[in-house]
Amino acid sequence: xxxxxxxxxxxxxxxxxxxxxxxxxxxxxxxxxxxxxxxxxxxxxxxxxxxxxxxxxxxxxxxxxxxxxxxxxxxxxxxxxxxxxxxxxxxxxxxxxxxxxxxxxxxxxxxxxxxxxxxxxxxxxxxxxxxxxxxxxxxxxxxxxxxxxxxxxxxxxxxxxxxxxxxxxxxxxxxxxxxxxxxxxxxxxxxxxxxxxxxxxxxxxxxxxxxxxxxxxx
Amino acid sequence: xxxxxxxxxxxxxxxxxxxxxxxxxxxxxxxxxxxxxxxxxxxxxxxxxxxxxxxxxxxxxxxxxxxxxxxxxxxxxxxxxxxxxxxxxxxxxxxxxxxxxxxxxxxxxxxxxxxxxxxxxxxxxxxxxxxxxxxxxxxxxxxxxxxxxxxxxxxxxxxxxxxxxxxxxxxxxxxxxxxxxxxxxxxxxxxxxxxxxxxxxxxxxxxxxxxxxxxxxxxxxxxxxxxxxxxxxxxxxxxxxxxxxxxxxxxxxxxxxxxxxxxxxxxxxxxxxxxxxxxxxxxxxxxxxxxxxxxxxxxxxxxxxxxxxxxxxxxxxxxxxxxxxxxxxxxxxxxxxxxxxxxxxxxxxxxxxxxxxxxxxxxxxxxxxxxxxxxxxxxxxxxxxxxxxxxxxxxxxxxxxxxxxxxxxxxxxxxxxxxxxxxxxxxxxxxxxxxxxxxxxxxxxxxxxxxxxxxxxxxxxxxxxxxxxxxxxxxxxxxxxxxxxxxxxxxxxxxxxxxxxxxxxxxxxxxxxxxxxxxxxxxxxxxxxxxxxxxxxxxxxxxxxxxxxxxxxxxxxxxxxxxxxxxxxxxxxxxxxxxxxxxxxxxxxxx
Ligand code: HEM
Ligand SMILES: [Cu+2]
Numbered sequence: 044x045x046x047x048x049x050x051x052x053x054x055x056x057x058x059x060x061x062x063x064x065x066x067x068x069x070x071x072x073x074x075x076x077x078x079x080x081x082x083x084x085x086x087x088x089x090x091x092x093x094x095x096x097x098x099x100x101x102x103x104x105x106x107x108x109x110x111x112x113x114x115x116x117x118x119x120x121x122x123x124x125x126x127x128x129x130x131x132x133x134x135x136x137x138x139x140x141x142x143x144x145x146x147x148x149x150x151x152x153x154x155x156x157x158x159x160x161x162x163x164x165x166x167x168x169x170x171x172x173x174x175x176x177x178x179x180x181x182x183x184x185x186x187x188x189x190x191x192x193x194x195x196x197x198x199x200x201x202x203x204x205x206x207x208x209x210x211x212x213x214x215x216x217x218x219x220x221x222x223x224x225x226x227x228x229x230x231x232x233x234x235x236x237x238x239x240x241x242x243x244x245x246x247x248x249x250x251x252x253x254x255x256x257x258x259x260x261x
Numbered sequence: 262x263x264x265x266x267x268x269x270x271x272x273x274x275x276x277x278x279x280x281x282x283x284x285x286x287x288x289x290x291x292x293x294x295x296x297x298x299x300x301x302x303x304x305x306x307x308x309x310x311x312x313x314x315x316x317x318x319x320x321x322x323x324x325x326x327x328x329x330x331x332x333x334x335x336x337x338x339x340x341x342x343x344x345x346x347x348x349x350x351x352x353x354x355x356x357x358x359x360x361x362x363x364x365x366x367x368x369x370x371x372x373x374x375x376x377x378x379x380x381x382x383x384x385x386x387x388x389x390x391x392x393x394x395x396x397x398x399x400x401x402x403x404x405x406x407x408x409x410x411x412x413x414x415x416x417x418x419x420x421x422x423x424x425x426x427x428x429x430x431x432x433x434x435x436x437x438x439x440x441x442x443x444x445x446x447x448x449x450x451x452x453x454x455x456x457x458x459x460x461x462x463x464x465x466x467x468x469x470x471x472x473x474x475x476x477x478x479x480x481x482x483x484x485x486x487x488x489x490x491x492x493x494x495x496x497x498x499x500x501x502x503x504x505x506x507x508x509x510x511x512x513x514x515x516x517x518x519x520x521x522x523x524x525x526x527x528x529x530x531x532x533x534x535x536x537x538x539x540x541x542x543x544x545x546x547x548x549x550x551x552x553x554x555x556x557x558x559x560x561x562x563x564x565x566x567x568x569x570x571x572x573x574x575x576x577x578x579x580x581x582x583x584x585x586x587x588x589x590x591x592x593x594x595x596x597x598x599x600x601x602x603x604x605x606x607x608x609x610x611x612x613x614x615x616x617x618x619x620x621x622x623x624x625x626x627x628x629x630x631x632x633x634x635x636x637x638x639x640x641x642x643x644x645x646x647x648x649x650x651x652x653x654x655x656x657x658x659x660x661x662x663x664x665x666x667x668x669x670x671x672x673x674x675x676x677x678x679x680x681x682x683x684x685x686x687x688x689x690x691x692x693x694x695x696x697x698x699x700x701x702x703x704x705x706x707x708x709x710x711x712x713x714x715x716x717x718x719x720x721x722x723x724x725x726x727x728x729x730x731x732x733x734x735x736x737x738x739x740x741x742x743x744x745x746x747x748x749x750x751x752x753x754x755x756x757x758x759x760x761x762x763x764x765x766x767x768x769x770x771x772x773x774x775x776x777x778x779x780x781x782x783x784x785x786x787x788x789x790x791x792x793x794x795x796x797x798x799x800x801x802x803x804x805x806x807x808x809x810x811x812x813x814x815x816x817x818x819x820x821x822x823x824x825x826x827x828x829x830x831x832x833x834x835x836x837x838x839x840x841x842x843x844x845x846x847x848x849x850x851x852x
Contacts, residue, residue, distance in 0.1 A: 050574065052470040054822035055566065075381040075461045079453050082487065086449060090491040097495070097535065101510075101528055108526075179525040184508035188499065 073222055080226055084233050087196065091237050094192065095244060098185050099251050103260050110182040111175045112247065119162035120242055126155030127235045130228045137221045145224065146211055152231065153204055156197055163194055189241055193234065200230050283378060283810055297383035298809050299368040302390050304700070306364030309390075313397050314357035318768050320349040329754075329761035331742040339741040340428035343412030346739055348404075350415030351437070354543065355444060356397055358685055362550040363448070363486065364393060366692060367455050367479045369700070373799035374476050376464025376817050376839075378810045380454040389454070392447030396440045403429070403436035411437045414739060416540070419511040419532050420524075423504040426517070435504060438497040445490045445497075455483045464798075466819035470574065471838065473797050473823040474567065477574050478553020481581045482546045488585070489542035496535040503527065533595055537588035544681050545584040549577055551688040552619055555641050557823070558691050559623055561795045562638035563630030564834050566824035569622045576615035576622075583612040593664045602661040609659035613652070620649060631827065631834070635793070636710035640691030643718040644684050651680025654729065669739070672732020675725045683721045690717070690774070697778075698792050702805050703785030709777045713770065720767035727756050794835045797823050801837050 133148025170176060207223040244251045286292045296302060324345050327337045372379050380386045403410040412428030413421060421427045422434055459480045499510040511532045512524035560567045589605040623645055654676040658664045697705050735748055743749055791800040803813040817839035825836040832846040
């Protein structure tokens, strides 16, 4: 029953007993975790949305000095896509019961993620060494802040990933592992999506600038 | 109307409900300290919140003393005063009310009222409390660092929050920001739990529209908090970076005391937008649980179903949604585009519609009710008065032209204390008097409760009613002293003395309440399982106080909404939610 229909129910009418069957009740831990992840991702989405809006709002000022573009970010983006692909592969394999392939997928995803994080740190250092570098320039500050927050989320993901990897050797409960892999996959895809938006809007030729101009704000 | 004769066995066959695995601690420490039982966590939250709230109460006395008797206290200098204002406001709003409503009442009531054994992630729930506690400890620590706590106002506006010259600009502000960040992390852990428990762990038959309004209020407030706190988190992190690493998110280029500061290019208004994007929903994070609880108190103690249940639910949801598009009404004097002002004034007035619906429905619930003036009921009715009062001045302030002259005066202070300080606190008291018997198995003392109510209620009016006039007269807020300001009449000073006397009396009288809590715990009249003859599930537990796991061997099955009071034809004037239609005893006098 859709949320809308649920809200239209009249719980006080005489034959209210009938609506009992529509809600089965009971907390299945699997569903609960999935839902919790979704709610959490909504919170994270708001966090990044606010950062993008703050960036855009600041950009609308006259004195905006864009940060230099880093080519390394393209490579990093590519690596992050690979890590998502690898997890997708792990999920595909675990659903088909191919445990070796799943392990490969998981490990590859972790490795790519670590490479991505390294790449980001490298990008930080590249920017730090440039003549443009000036902490008081908001564009530069935002770059470090936003990439940093995104990186922290990936590191949090790596913790969950590590706990999953630790369990996939020897005997294990396949349904549980399958669920962990699925949750990791959702999380990684989400952070990839966030990164693509951040990268596309903010760190490649300032597409946000274009948007602001289209909306007549800048 | 043949309301109760039904055979529901056909409707509700026994369900295959997956049982929740509970963690069973064996030691005292595992049971009461590192507890994973939502009921214990709730008490931990509540005790901590009330404890730190008492600190904020004492700070309010110090402010009032200074305002009434300037130049009499050597230990209150202008910077102390600002620190008191700031810490009082911050503690009351975040560390007391938010934590108490969501962490305290949320943890206690959600699992019990929806018929769950516990929160869905008990471990995360436990961690949530300990993170909250460390946030509180950091806040307390800031009183003891060099320079003391921050005195930037609870709004922490940059640039002054981190400029030398503002009290606590070196250490205090940093501890404040870190403490807030911790609070948000802890809350998010708890909040995920509350949302998922309400959506996933309701017992069989507990449809969304059979949930008591208390749960609707807490649930919606939690969603608001989950979506609003990120804005505070982002602004706290950005300000921390400005203060420590010299970035310029919020800090413009400033020449201060003849010296060029190290910042350039930041935007202070950006902070204001972020802060109020959190700050306004925060008002409703505190108000919505209060709305929900009050609805239930009124219904139970007037022995009537709540008037317009569906409308009440929709109003809660609508208020929640609207509260995200009114934030800039706190920024009318920040120099924004007049069209923005127009937009935000309009949304602000629109939000009054669902709010007014709720008020009407409470009053219509009371109308012709079988009102029992128990202590919880008195507090609930007190809330309605206070809330209407504060809501009306809110309508004034929502209009740009009225707000501009009144902005930053005592009128604002009076308004927000009525609507978001006194009103929710009255609900907190009412709720404690109402649920204390379930938590401890004993009733709170009635006479002490009534005295407590009257002094608090009348006293709060004595404090805040005159304060509106001070505002009209132009007395500014956050001012250490107002002497020598010739547009303010002499009599303002006498009024200030009267207000302070009332504030001291009200504050001191809370001792009666604390004494009652303690005394009744040992000596109170045993309450039995359902002293108020209420319908909701928390009153139907096999044990009082409920044991770990809440409901004994089997979970209850819900057959009806939470408001079957005074049902025609039923023998008792209430039918608990878990009584099947076939088992309702009919009164012999039925026609
Ligand atoms: C006995 C009860 C209380 C008294 C006597 C009291 C008194 C005061 C006083 C004197 C001020 C400073 C006004 C100024 O100079 O600007 C103040 C500010 C404030 N109070 Fe209260 N208060 C009480 C309870 C509460 C409660 C329960 C809340 C919870 C919402 C609250 C929230 C605030 C806030 C947010 C501020 C503004 C702080 C700022 O300007 O930064 N107060 N209060
Ligand atoms: Cu507001």
